[in-house]
Amino acid sequence: MVPKTETYSFSKLNESDKQYLRKLAHFYFYEWHEQVWGEAASKRLPIVAKASNMLIIGEDLGLLAPVVPQKMHEHGLLGLRVQRMPANPKDDFWRCEDYEWMTVCTPATHDCPGIRSWWLNEEVAVKYMR
DSSP: OOOOOOSHHHHTSOHHHHHHHHHHHHIIIIIIHHHHHHHHHHHHHHHHHHHOSSOOEEEEOSOOOTHHHHHHHHTTOEEEEETTSOSSTTOSSOOGGGOOSSEEEESOOTTSOOHHHHHHTHHHHHHHHO
């Protein structure tokens, strides 16, 4: 995640304060979260796995801290990809041949219209995606 720094209030700060805030944002988004998510995954995922015989699947909607795929692999979790939400914004869809091993694909989630609704409004969907 790249923090937005083009705001009016940010532009009014002196350069020293801007540098400090950029450094703080980088630490928060790229270092601290990495540690917190890694520790939480190592603590919670084994408990969840023991509580049920169901498969645990981690939804991947794009921006992931590097520790997330590492912990998913470490704990044997499947990844979930939403075909209409590709990682590359230039693509309309995930290409199935680009999926990693242990990946489940779905055309939609609760965050987007169902496949039937999307198909019925394909013209609108395609126009929006381009």
